[in-house]
Amino acid sequence: MSGHGLSLPDGRYAALLFDMDGTILNSIAAAERIWSAWATRHGLDVAAFLPTIHGARAVDTISRLALPGVDPEIEAQGITDAEIEDVEGIVEVPGAENFLKSLPVANWAVVTSAPKALALQRMKAAGIPVPAVLVTSEDVAAGKPNPDCYLLAAKRLEVDIADCLIFEDAAVGIAAGEAAGAPVLVVTSTHLHPMETAHATIRSYEGIVAKAGEGGFIQLEDGGI
Structure with a gap:
């Protein structure tokens, strides 16, 4: 040391x-902006959800939630598209x-x-x-x-x-x-x-x-x- x-x-x-x-x-700033908006749309507790997004693939993060009527592949692609657009910070x-x-x-x-x-x-x-x-x-x-x-x-x-x-x-x-x-x-x-x-x-x-x-x-x- x-x-x-x-x-x-x-x-x-x-x-x-x-x-x-x-x-x-x-x-973190960009990722949490996009994931916060997504979590809000799906009625999730944003503060509790955000710590789960780090380090994992988007499709795995969404799959773990097992939300009814949600296709993890489609949602993950939407997240990725938004993240590619938003690199501020x-x-x-x-x-x-x-x-x-x-x-x-x-x-x-x-x-x-x-x-x-x-x-x-x-x-x-x-x-x-x-x-x-x-x-x-x-x-x-x-x-x-x-x-x-x-x-x-x-x-x-x-x-x-x-x-x-x-x-x-x-x-x-x-x-x-x-x-x-x-x-x-x-x-x-x-x-x-x-x-x-x-x-x-x-x-x-x-x-x-x-x-x-x-x-x-x-x-x-x-x-x-």
């Missing part, structure tokens, strides 16, 4: 796998853009519960570089907490999932990382309340340096900011 709040894992990693929303960019998690740009392109991926069109729109809005490997909701049959998305990212990068470090912010994504069998680093930038976790945590990417060492493995170091 450094004096400026980093708690970095000390392993060496073949690749770094990043969740998107809440992990490398903050889209979407920003990077502090330091994320520069940190990602410092990584070798063959050694990182983004693994998101968002559809591809939405992921690209949000990364563009936040100034986040688009990775060579992007795994989205359309790429897997079962979303987080199922580990398939992370296993697919490792496969596409041609590395062993056990040699990857997964960056996550939400409980459902952390569970997916654990189920995949990879170490997890929790990003707390968008957390309103402290999260109890046994994993290493960071608040932002400021002060973190990725060093490529022997065999191309990456090690995270405290840059001393």
Whole structure:
């Protein structure tokens, strides 16, 4: 632990796998505007419902509600279309853009519960570089907490999932990382309340340096900011 709040894992990693929303960019304002309107239309308790949307695919969030007469696929597409249109207030998690740009392109991926069109729109809005490997909701049959998305990212990068470090912010994504069998680093930038976790945590990417060492493995170091 450094004096400026980093708690970095000390392993060496073949690749770094990043969740998107809440992990490398903050889209909470836009997402909650759209989901609040949707929840209101369906007579839901908005305050109770909003915490359930983070980290999961829209279709899974809606399916869990089992609302009579509601087609989760159609409703999820409507949510996605609205989110693609509304990117106001979407920003990077502090330091994320520069940190990602410092990584070798063959050694990182983004693994998101968002559809591809939405992921690209949000990364563009936040100034986040688009990775060579992007795994989205359309790429897997079962979303987080199922580990398939992370296993697919490792496969596409041609590395062993056990040699990857997964960056996550939400409980459902952390569970997916654990189920995949990879170490997890929790990003707390968008957390309103402290999260109890046994994993290493960071608040932002400021002060973190990725060093490529022997065999191309990456090690995270405290840059001393």
